[in-house]
Amino acid sequence: AQTVTQSQPEMSVQEAETVTLSCTYDTSESNYYLFWYKQPPSRQMILVIRQEAYKQQNATENRFSVNFQKAAKSFSLKISDSQLGDTAMYFCAFMKQIQGAQKLVFGQGTRLTINP
């Protein structure tokens, strides 16, 4: 079974600081996808960034970047120059194809608060 673990239930940083959210996963597969989703108070799920396991290069989207360590099964999210609007729940998610169906497995989430 695939499991996703986020060991930090809550984090809090000052605006403009850099923050890193941790995520580890467990799988025996070699090809899969990893995602970070953001869920602000509005509760809409927003895709932040995704990583394909066969790509060694870490994905980057503006202020968001990941540190993907395949051997260690680690997929952390770094937010640079954090903004008040980054305050949200962040979910790490793992996806693989199972008999033609692709399913997302989410971690428990990390509640991130950016303080002014």
Next chain:
Amino acid sequence: GAVVSQHPSWVICKSGTSVKIECRSLDFQATTMFWYRQFPKQSLMLMATSNEGSKATYEQGVEKDKFLINHASLTLSTLTVTSAHPEDSSFYICSARFGFQPQHFGDGTRLSIL
């Protein structure tokens, strides 16, 4: 692009009634749609996966007769909570995907059963 609309956003109804939630992909064809349930301060739990024109595949522990899912077209899937009771109160979120593209989520529906 890739907008998913979910309706209603909030519904309150009496115990014993049935409630239908709609999930529409507005600007793409959703070959697959997913339904999740989220309890307060918890993560998303996948309830079922539906492919257009096929019966939904339910996750273990999810009652098929309680949560009826229909995916009759490439842009619409519905979740009907039948004979709803207070324990069915939750936040329900749909997502849609075309092919192997990432899932795009709706805004969710807050269901409160009195």
